[in-house]
Amino acid sequence: MKKIATSAFTIILLLGLGTGVLAASDQIACKVGDFKEMLPMMQDKHPQLSEKQLKEMHKDCVNQMKKESSTNCMINN
Known part of the structure; x- marks a missing residue:
């Protein structure tokens, strides 16, 4: 025992x-794939957004992660 x-x-x-x-x-760090890799998942999670809006969201997330390495972006939540 x-x-x-x-x-x-x-x-x-x-x-x-x-x-x-x-x-x-x-x-x-939070890893985000390239936009083409993430697009299907993002479309499932945010069906109301256009592809252009999703691309902007992805770009903002990547920029935020570069600024703060410990930040969790919306895509991974």
Whole structure:
């Protein structure tokens, strides 16, 4: 029983530390594919918008992510 408890505690601790490192890393940013790749998903999520409006939304999202690497854009929510 002690081995199981120790193993479970170790796994939980490692997962928690890994999550903290991942959240603190500047190397991992919100990734958005190119517009053609994202278009079908964006059309499903925002059917009321034209392709021109979706392209502008994508452009704004990419620009925002360049400005603030930790920002989550609307496309990924």
